[in-house]
Amino acid sequence: LGLRHDLYIGTAVDMAALADPADPQYRATVSTEFSSVTAENVMKWETLEPTRGTYNFGPADELIAFAKRNNQKVRGHVLVWQNQLPAWLTTGVNNGTIGKDELRDILRNHITTVVKHFKGKIWQWDVVNEAVSDPWDSPPTLHYKGFWAQHLGPGYIADAFRWARAADPKALLFYNDYNIEAFGSGDPANDKTQFVYDLAKALLRDRVPIDGIGSQGHLGTQYGNYDTLQVAAALKKFAGLGLATAFTEVDVRSVMTPGVQAGDSGEINPRLQASAANYSVLLQACLADRHCLSYTVWGFTDKHSWVPGWFTNPPEGLATIMDENYQPKRAYNLMKADL
Ligand code: XIL
Numbered sequence: 001l002g003l004r005h006d007l008y009i010g011t012a013v014d015m016a017a018l019a020d021p022a023d024p025q026y027r028a029t030v031s032t033e034f035s036s037v038t039a040e041n042v043m044k045w046e047t048l049e050p051t052r053g054t055y056n057f058g059p060a061d062e063l064i065a066f067a068k069r070n071n072q073k074v075r076g077h078v079l080v081w082q083n084q085l086p087a088w089l090t091t092g093v094n095n096g097t098i099g100k101d102e103l104r105d106i107l108r109n110h111i112t113t114v115v116k117h118f119k120g121k122i123w124q125w126d127v128v129n130e131a132v133s134d135p136w137d138s139p140p141t142l143h144y145k146g147f148w149a150q151h152l153g154p155g156y157i158a159d160a161f162r163w164a165r166a167a168d169p170k171a172l173l174f175y176n177d178y179n180i181e182a183f184g185s186g187d188p189a190n191d192k193t194q195f196v197y198d199l200a201k202a203l204l205r206d207r208v209p210i211d212g213i214g215s216q217g218h219l220g221t222q223y224g225n226y227d228t229l230q231v232a233a234a235l236k237k238f239a240g241l242g243l244a245t246a247f248t249e250v251d252v253r254s255v256m257t258p259g260v261q262a263g264d265s266g267e268i269n270p271r272l273q274a275s276a277a278n279y280s281v282l283l284q285a286c287l288a289d290r291h292c293l294s295y296t297v298w299g300f301t302d303k304h305s306w307v308p309g310w311f312t313n314p315p316e317g318l319a320t321i322m323d324e325n326y327q328p329k330r331a332y333n334l335m336k337a338d339l
Contacts, residue, residue: 007287008073010036010296012249015059017304018066025326029300031070036294038075039063044084048114052088057117064121075248075296076122079111080160081129082146093151103151108163115167124246126176126214127164128157132195134179142188142195158208165209175200176214176248181282182230193234200241212244217282218298219252221274231285239291247286249298252278253307253319271318276330279321283338301326
């Protein structure tokens with residue numbers, strides 16, 4: 001995809017697909033269409049430290065070497081998250097052999113080791129991912145959710161940013177989450193964007209080194225379309241705090257109709273049209289704001305997308321900008337027109 005002078009267009013990269021000799025098109029597309037890459041999985045804790053104290057940096061280093069050869073920037077994903085943690089860690093905490101002080105040491109060590117290993121090679125780090133609950137969680141009042149808040153309290157967020165900054169002072173440090181594309185009621189009890197805004201403001205007040213807000217951008221055509229100005233307004237509010245922004249994991253999924261094949265030729269498929277419109281709304285909002293540094297899609301072909309494996313009831317799919325045969329869909333063409 002083309003470039004605005006300073007907007008990076010990225011994709012999540014599936015390392016197995018990148019290495020598959022039977023799928024050369026995947027590799028070719030990553031290198032030619034994108035100016036930034038994110039590891040879809042290989043920088044997550046379960047991959048990096050499958051056994052306590054034993055690090056497996058190989059696959060992530062391969063991605064970094066690939067990016068260097070292709071002159072691409074790398075988004076680091078992810079330092080602190082409640083998902084894809086190694087069993088030694090969750091089991092140890094749950095059975096009481098790892099207590100609170102030790103857990104905090106483990107987190108500090110992990111962040112320090114990982115960020116130092118990649119020092120100078122990561123443009124933006126997702127330091128903390130998905131720390132805030134959703135209105136459908138229990139209790140419905142928005143709160144800090146998940147393993148880390150539960151065991152360390154919400155102070156782990158500030159700690160994580162401080163430890164990451166100490167390990168690589170030049171990397172941009174992001175808080176990353178979904179369903180924060182636009183403001184809602186403005187009440188932090190039920191407006192997740194407002195809750196994250198308040199979090200960022202409090203971190204800055206406490207002189208915590210945070211540089212940006214990552215808005216994942218996992219959308220679905222069944223939820224209707226965002227409006228460009230509404231999304232631009234949210235980016236602008238974060239920029240008003242002095243923060244950078246980025247769309248970090250954009251995809252726009254659809255509920256699959258049993259027996260109906262997706263196709264963008266012949267009859268116009270309304271799902272593909274709605275998907276394209278959502279891709280474009282986020283892109284235009286980002287293009288309109290110089291603080292929005294990058295726009296990353298969470299995979300670019302339906303051949304390698306997390307959506308069908310994750311959203312199964314009802315089955316969802318068609319979330320990326322190219323079909324399973326790498327044929328560009330309306331979303332790709334519309335993005336190209338925007339750029
Ligand atoms: C997903 C990956 O795409 C899948 O391959 C994996 O099985 C689960 O995680 N939010 C995030 C990403 O921050 O790390 C998730 O990636 C998608 C949701």
